[in-house]
Amino acid sequence: MATFxxxxxxxxxxxxxxxxxxxxxxxxxxxxxxxxTTGRSAAADLTAGSRFVARTGMGPVGFDDAMVVESITPPRAAEPGSARIRKEGKVVRGSIDLHVQATPGGSAVSWTQDIDVRGVPRALGWLTVGASRAAYGWALRRLLRGD
Known part of the structure; x- marks a missing residue:
């Protein structure tokens, strides 16, 4: 398991x-x-126990990333929001801890993920961490811009 x-x-x-x-x-x-592919919903519709699946791939080659929301508390007033999501797929497993808090200029998002990719030896976890950090950072910035 690698963490980023x-x-x-x-x-x-x-x-x-x-x-x-x-x-x-x-x-x-x-x-x-x-x-x-399953559980496409708005943030307001997610609750503890919500399940969703993201399919990554091209054509018949790919994998399903099954996830379940373990806990979720949206930000309110000066209180930060947090969510914990468990990945239970056959290829990607682990957990995500999301935190969103107010800053003087808007907000800060922290995404911490423990990731275990089937077939990737622990000694090569640094490759998983580097690629994942870059990909998730890029996606989060686009989501926050509203792309």
């Missing part, structure tokens, strides 16, 4: 950052080669 963290600042307020990052319908537009 991405921090992204945004000019949008925390409630809007939360809505943009967890709007599963927007992920299809932003994340290359990935489509949410």
């Amino acid at each position: 963290r991405v921090w992204v600042s945004s000019a949008v307020p925390p409630d809007e950052a939360w809505r943009r990052v967890l709007d599963l319908r927007a992920h299809d537009r932003v994340i290359p080669l990935t489509r949410v």
Whole structure:
């Protein structure tokens, strides 16, 4: 299992950052080669126990990334928001801890992920971390911009 963290600042307020990052319908537009195939929903519709699946690949070659929301608390007033999502797929496993908090200029998003990719030896975890950090950072910035 490898762990990485991405921090992204945004000019949008925390409630809007939360809505943009967890709007599963927007992920299809932003994340290359990935489509949410089950559980496409808005952030406001996600609750503890919500399940969704993202399919990554091209044509018949790819994998399903099955996830379940373990806990979710949207930001309110001065209180930060947090969500914990468990990845239970056959290829990608682990967990995501998302935190969104207010900053003087808008909001800050912290995405921490423990990731285990089937077939990738622990000694090569640094490759998984590097690629994942870059990809998730890029996607989070696009989601926060509203792309």
